[in-house]
Amino acid sequence: DGGITQSPKYLFRKEGQNVTLSCEQNLNHDAMYWYRQDPGQGLRLIYYSQIVNDFQKGDIAEGYSVSREKKESFPLTVTSAQKNPTAFYLCASSIGGALAKNIQYFGAGTRLSVL
């Protein structure tokens, strides 16, 4: 099955701890994205990557870090500097490039809570 796999589904973070959320895609997409969703708010872009070994900050990058060493993988680390990490995290991918018909496909999400 082609798609985007996020793991784990649920994650708990202790104070001062860094945690890493996994995102893997087998759609052969160049572009990948991380969003955060809070109750009653729309999705907000954390980081995005248009190609391997390249990524850019989104609107709310503070307290987060990413890497893009492989085309199919785009892990997100929530660092201890992120003081309010409790949220639903969604990973997405798209073909990439400056295309008008550039649909984003989403994973099932990871729900992060603070202990």
Added chain:
Amino acid sequence: KQEVTQIPAALSVPEGENLVLNCSFTDSAIYNLQWFRQDPGKGLTSLLLIQSSQREQTSGRLNASLDKSSGRSTLYIAASQPGDSATYLCAVSNTGFQKLVFGTGTRLLVSP
């Protein structure tokens, strides 16, 4: 800065009704607009994408229109069914590299 607003925030209708969800955006220089569906606790599913040069897109019982000059899009759902119950999100991109700006969504409940 692009801002996207969706009205209403919640909508409850009986099965079989035709309904309209609204999306407005402040910067009309968009590249495209997408409508997504989100079931509780799940990821997003793309429903329709309208390119800036298009005025509407259709998929089954869904029809989305785009009026760039007025900064508006509507999602029309015909003959609603209980399975349509979900949150519907609108998102716009001002560049071809798909940095999407999302609205807060409309939570739809279709009762049998």
